[in-house]
Amino acid sequence: MMGDDLVLDVRDLRMRYGTNDVLKGVNFHACRGEVLALLGPNGAGKTTTIEILEGFRMRSAGEVSVLGVDPAHADEAWRARLGVVLQSWRDHGKWRVRDLLAHIGSFYEPYQKPWDTDELVEAVGLTEHARKRVMSLSGGQRRRLDVAVGIVGRPDLLFLDEPTVGFDPAARREFHDLVHRLSDDEDTTILLTTHDLAEAEKLADRILILAGGRVIADGSADQLSLQMSTESEVKWTLHGQRYVHATTEATKFVHDLFKQHGDDIGDLEVRRGSLEDTYMAMVVAFESGQAEREFVEVTR
Numbered sequence: 001m002m003g004d005d006l007v008l009d010v011r012d013l014r015m016r017y018g019t020n021d022v023l024k025g026v027n028f029h030a031c032r033g034e035v036l037a038l039l040g041p042n043g044a045g046k047t048t049t050i051e052i053l054e055g056f057r058m059r060s061a062g063e064v065s066v067l068g069v070d071p072a073h074a075d076e077a078w079r080a081r082l083g084v085v086l087q088s089w090r091d092h093g094k095w096r097v098r099d100l101l102a103h104i105g106s107f108y109e110p111y112q113k114p115w116d117t118d119e120l121v122e123a124v125g126l127t128e129h130a131r132k133r134v135m136s137l138s139g140g141q142r143r144r145l146d147v148a149v150g151i152v153g154r155p156d157l158l159f160l161d162e163p164t165v166g167f168d169p170a171a172r173r174e175f176h177d178l179v180h181r182l183s184d185d186e187d188t189t190i191l192l193t194t195h196d197l198a199e200a201e202k203l204a205d206r207i208l209i210l211a212g213g214r215v216i217a218d219g220s221a222d223q224l225s226l227q228m229s230t231e232s233e234v235k236w237t238l239h240g241q242r243y244v245h246a247t248t249e250a251t252k253f254v255h256d257l258f259k260q261h262g263d264d265i266g267d268l269e270v271r272r273g274s275l276e277d278t279y280m281a282m283v284v285a286f287e288s289g290q291a292e293r294e295f296v297e298v299t300r
């Protein structure tokens with residue numbers, strides 16, 4: 001791995017609030033252009049981790065490098081290379097959408113060229129609302145504006161905290177396209193948290209699951225699914241009758257099925273276990289103590 005490509009490097013990160021050890025030795029890395037989804041139950045420490053990486057919160061121990069710099073000692077030029085979309089903020093209600101984005105974009109000019117405002121407004125699907133005051137936007141439109149504010153400075157690294165809460169299906173799809181465009185065309189590295197596992201599966205190159213203060217899984221959705229031997233569902237018809245069977249060895253099962261019944265098999269469907277199945281299996285295994293003994297780490 002080229003040193004330059006390493007955007008995030010987190011080693012043995014620990015965080016204690018009072019006597020509560022929330023992070024107990026978190027390790028992960030991210031390379032340029034990668035999209036990572038940080039998953040985990042409520043209270044697992046996702047926001048805490050992201051706030052430490054953003055330089056908003058001091059860690060208790062461990063080594064953290066973000067764009068080659070320790071966020072605890074970073075300057076304005078470093079901050080200008082980050083984009084942050086927090087869960088929600090309610091300021092600037094009287095500003096008009098386009099004016100607000102042009103204004104915020106101007107802060108980045110000493111460091112790097114911000115997005116062209118009209119292009120940005122279009123990229124987040126707010127062209128029709130560009131002249132509206134922020135306070136008159138709907139919840140989903142407001143969230144699109146949050147995303148625009150997060151990316152206006154063309155960040156090298158973008159943090160998205162539950163970015164699509166309140167989006168309708170069309171807005172969600174547009175947002176997914178935008179994330180792909182940022183990672184593919186602009187080489188932006190993206191770390192997102194979400195409780196929407198279908199979204200994580202669609203967007204992320206790599207999934208991290210945080211539980212019990214540690215990363216209990218690190219790999220692509222496929223790798224994690226293999227790791228947990230999640231069951232696939234095989235459906236078929238035979239002599240007009242519909243059958244369903246759950247198996248961890250779908251390929252072998254389908255092979256045997258054809259060997260036995262040949263052309264009589266119809267309407268074959270194989271549905272691989274979803275990330276949600278894998279996630280639930282991992283978190284349940286972890287909570288029942290197995291994962292403590294069998295630490296799961298899959299790297300690309």
Ligand SMILES: Nc1ncnc2c1ncn2[C@@H]1O[C@H](COP(=O)(O)OP(=O)(O)OP(=O)(O)O)[C@@H](O)[C@H]1O
Nearest residue numbers: 017018020022040041042043044045046047048049
């Ligand atoms: N400022 C704080 N002071 C004390 N404890 C805190 C503070 N912030 C967070 N915590 C505690 O740390 C733990 C992790 O919180 P965090 O918000 O990082 O979790 P999360 O994974 O983002 O949760 P969610 O999915 O609910 O957003 C929780 O038990 C929380 O109560």
